Amino acid sequence: MSWRTIRKLKPFEVFDIVTKGYCDHHLPEIKRQVSEIRGGWYLENWGNEHKIDILMIYLSDTGFQLYTKREEAESLEKLFKSWNIFYQVWSRWYGGSTYIFGFQWDDKAFDSLYNEWLRNKKLEQIGL
Numbered sequence: 001m002s003w004r005t006i007r008k009l010k011p012f013e014v015f016d017i018v019t020k021g022y023c024d025h026h027l028p029e030i031k032r033q034v035s036e037i038r039g040g041w042y043l044e045n046w047g048n049e050h051k052i053d054i055l056m057i058y059l060s061d062t063g064f065q066l067y068t069k070r071e072e073a074e075s076l077e078k079l080f081k082s083w084n085i086f087y088q089v090w091s092r093w094y095g096g097s098t099y100i101f102g103f104q105w106d107d108k109a110f111d112s113l114y115n116e117w118l119r120n121k122k123l124e125q126i127g128l
Contacts, residue, residue: 002110003050006061010044011052017117018064018105022079026066030056058102065102073099085109
C-alpha cells in the first residue's frame with residue numbers, strides 16, 4: 001500500500017515525488033516555514049498525523065495544496081491535469097491575491113510516481 005511507502009519516506013521526498021520538481025522554487029520558503037512553525041525535526045520526519053500543514057502548503061499521504069499567485073496556480077493546474085494520473089486537480093481563489101493549487105492521488109498514481117522517482121535516483125547514483 002502506498003501510505004506505508006509514504007510514511008517510510010521523508011516529507012520532502014514525498015513533495016519531490018508528487019510534484020516532480022515543478023514546485024522546487026518554493027522549497028526555501030516552505031522549509032523556512034516548517035522550521036519556524038513546526039520545528040526543524042519536521043524537515044526530515046512526519047508527525048503522528050503524517051501531514052505538513054503550514055502557511056504555504058498542505059502535504060499528506062493523499063493530497064497536496066500550494067498557496068500561490070493566480071498565474072502559477074492556473075499554470076500548475078493545467079500541467080498536472082495533463083499528466084492524467086491525479087484526481088481532483090484544481091485551483092481556486094483563496095483571498096486577496098492568493099490562490100490555492102491542489103490535487104489528490106490514489107495508490108496507483110503514487111506508485112507510478114514513486115517508481116519513476118526511484119528509477120531516477122538509481123540512474124543518478126550510477127552517473128546517468
